[in-house]
Amino acid sequence: MAVHAFRQLRDFLNSQVIGQPELVEHLLIALLADGHLLVEGPPGLAKTRAVNALAKGIEADFHRIQFTPDLLPADLTGTDIYRPETGEFKFQRGPLFHHLVLADEINRAPAKVQSALLEAMAERQITVGKRTYPLPALFTVMATQNPIEQEGTYPLPEAQLDRFLLHLELDYPDAETEQQILRLTRNESIQGESQMPQPLSQNAIFAARQACLSLHMEDAVEHYLVQLIMATRKPQAYDDKLASWIDFGVSPRASIALERCARARAWLLGREFVTPEDIAAMAHNVLRHRLILSYQAEADGISANQVLDKILELVPAP
Structure with missing residues (x-):
């Protein structure tokens, strides 16, 4: 029954992301193996769309972070905000507290930001000041990098690369698939995006992970x-x-x-x-x-x- 639910999810993702069956399969494998995914490929290959579709197919929230050279660690982790009405600092959670995080063009961020992301990926927690905050039990990072453009990039250190469960290389679709993509986007413009019939619960995902290990x-x-x-x-x-x-x-x-x-x-x-x-x-x-x-x-x-x-x-x- 659980396998059937995951196959339904795979079919839904393939209907939303045309011509990238390998990306879809490895997204599900990363989800089942409880790891993070690094995707390398030219722009416009539906990487963001794939993660967004996955978030619709499971009981999870999704956040996209555009990595830039001026990004700060607090832009990922969150920061302490002073509340004058109480005279206290309150922690404002950052985007890393979502279940699915897309780190777009990850190699554009400087070392301090990479370090904050590394702690989140490795320890499933973030540290702000003297306090440590746990991340959700279901937490997956999908990072992308562009192999064409290298200006203004910071190569990922080996320690961080090692934290990625999978590294996937994508290429452009063929002519037939390109036509299918045109039809899909045209239909969505007219009818709107289709919805996943029954989103997978997080408990079902955790049970599937145990089934894999057995x-x-x-x-x-x-x-x-x-x-x-x-x-x-x-x-x-x-x-x-x-x-x-x-x-x-x-x-x-x-x-x-x-x-x-x-x-x-x-x-x-x-x-x-x-x-x-x-x-x-x-x-x-x-x-x-x-x-x-x-x-x-x-x-x-x-x-x-x-x-x-x-x-x-x-x-x-x-």
């Missing part, structure tokens, strides 16, 4: 997952060329993320067990942003995707 995973499949991680840390054991491409492998947080995402994918597909295909299917989006490549890889024009292709080729699946 899926069966064979020791051999778990061993395969760990070997993929080890191949990023000790690539010389697999291939000399691979070793020359990697400076630093992925963290234990990557292992946890890969397992959770593979479980979420298997659950969405209606299975009661995790397969090596689930792990391989999630490997690129979970590990891509966590790999630190060498100067040799850059000189050879090797991308993180190509390194992961090589690892999946070298590590035998059970």
Whole structure:
């Protein structure tokens, strides 16, 4: 029954966001695996629309934050406001206290703002002055960055990149999909946006997360997952060329993320067990942003995707 509800939600999102099934699937996986999503792609690919549609499909509120170089940490977290009628300071909550937060063009904000967001993503809390405030139990950040424009941007530090469960790369839709988008926007202008029949409750989401964690995973499949991680840390054991491409492998947080995402994918597909295909299917989006490549890889024009292709080729699946 719970899987059916999530499939209905997926169908609704696909009807609202044409031509981005991978974005829709990974939004649901991030929701099930209780993690954050970094989306990289050109402007106008319905990233904001996708999160807005997700907020309509579940019992959650949504807030979009446009990141700019003059943004301050208090613009995210909130701040203490003086009330002259009482002579006291009262905390005014910021946009991070919403369930779904879209951090648009995240790499345009300076280090202090990144630090405030990092605490929220990692600890599910924010600190203002001497006080710490917990964030909602359901809290997901979807951040976007534009790969085309790099002027006035601040590259995300490795520690913050590691906090993102998934890194998704989007591309433009094909001609047929583009026509479908035109028809959808035309129909909405005439009829208005369609509504999700029955929004998913937060309790249903938490129950689905527990169901994902209870899926069966064979020791051999778990061993395969760990070997993929080890191949990023000790690539010389697999291939000399691979070793020359990697400076630093992925963290234990990557292992946890890969397992959770593979479980979420298997659950969405209606299975009661995790397969090596689930792990391989999630490997690129979970590990891509966590790999630190060498100067040799850059000189050879090797991308993180190509390194992961090589690892999946070298590590035998059970």
